[in-house]
Amino acid sequence: IDMGKTIQASAIIGHRGLSALSPENTLAAIKVAHLHKIDWIEVDASILGDGTIVLCHDDTLNRCSDRQGSLLSINQQDLLTIDAGSWFSDTFKGEPIPTLIEAFVLLSELNIGLNLELKAQQGVTPHTTVNLIYPLIKNHWKSNKPLLISSFDHEILRLYRQRDPQQLLGPLYEIIEENWHTTMQELGAVSLHCDWQHLTLPLAIAIKTAGYQLFIYTCNDPDIAKKLWHMGVDSIISDVPHLLSPR
Numbered sequence: 001i002d003m004g005k006t007i008q009a010s011a012i013i014g015h016r017g018l019s020a021l022s023p024e025n026t027l028a029a030i031k032v033a034h035l036h037k038i039d040w041i042e043v044d045a046s047i048l049g050d051g052t053i054v055l056c057h058d059d060t061l062n063r064c065s066d067r068q069g070s071l072l073s074i075n076q077q078d079l080l081t082i083d084a085g086s087w088f089s090d091t092f093k094g095e096p097i098p099t100l101i102e103a104f105v106l107l108s109e110l111n112i113g114l115n116l117e118l119k120a121q122q123g124v125t126p127h128t129t130v131n132l133i134y135p136l137i138k139n140h141w142k143s144n145k146p147l148l149i150s151s152f153d154h155e156i157l158r159l160y161r162q163r164d165p166q167q168l169l170g171p172l173y174e175i176i177e178e179n180w181h182t183t184m185q186e187l188g189a190v191s192l193h194c195d196w197q198h199l200t201l202p203l204a205i206a207i208k209t210a211g212y213q214l215f216i217y218t219c220n221d222p223d224i225a226k227k228l229w230h231m232g233v234d235s236i237i238s239d240v241p242h243l244l245s246p247r
């Protein structure tokens, strides 16, 4: 595993697109991020019943669409009839749940870098997730910008690494575990992603000293963001990326 790898990510990353101003994980959220000059975003990948990968944070349609039920109960053709915009506001009425391929095409057109979060989904094994997503990324990520894959499910990342020795990977933590350094080394990870509420200065220093990029989610307060920059954080993932001051 190539430990010399680094990632050139922007300091400010839009969470689920620009989710304060548009419905999260939609093409509209990516376009709105672009309008606000955001050039890196994070989105969540989940799987439908027929194996289609879509942008969606949850296991179900309930929170972010006009439909109820598990993602696994629908197929790609059902996406045409689902409105994932109206729950946010009338302005986005009819906005669909995008497939990951559609998102890749748009991100490439807009020259936006991507932190793709692979969701551990109820009823889907890590093997299935990697078996579906690895070939899709190989065949469809055509952008010049980097693609960084993260997940709270480190088994997904481990399996991904077995498939692809080159892919940029970054484990997600809520609370950083004591064995974080071993995990980073075993994964050949470039970045460690953690909740801003659980980052301490000694940890930030240790992670940076070990040579890793430090990504923090989800910070929506400009004053806290400033403190995080002072702690040496590389990138902040935010619902309000347009309101944060640069590093």
Ligand code: G3P
Residues within 6 Å of the ligand: 015, 042, 044, 057, 117, 150, 172, 193, 217, 218, 237
């Ligand atoms: O990748 C950072 C962040 O998105 C992780 O949490 O629940 O917002 O996907 P969540």
Ligand code: MG
Residues within 6 Å of the ligand: 042, 043, 044, 117
């Ligand atoms: Mg996420």
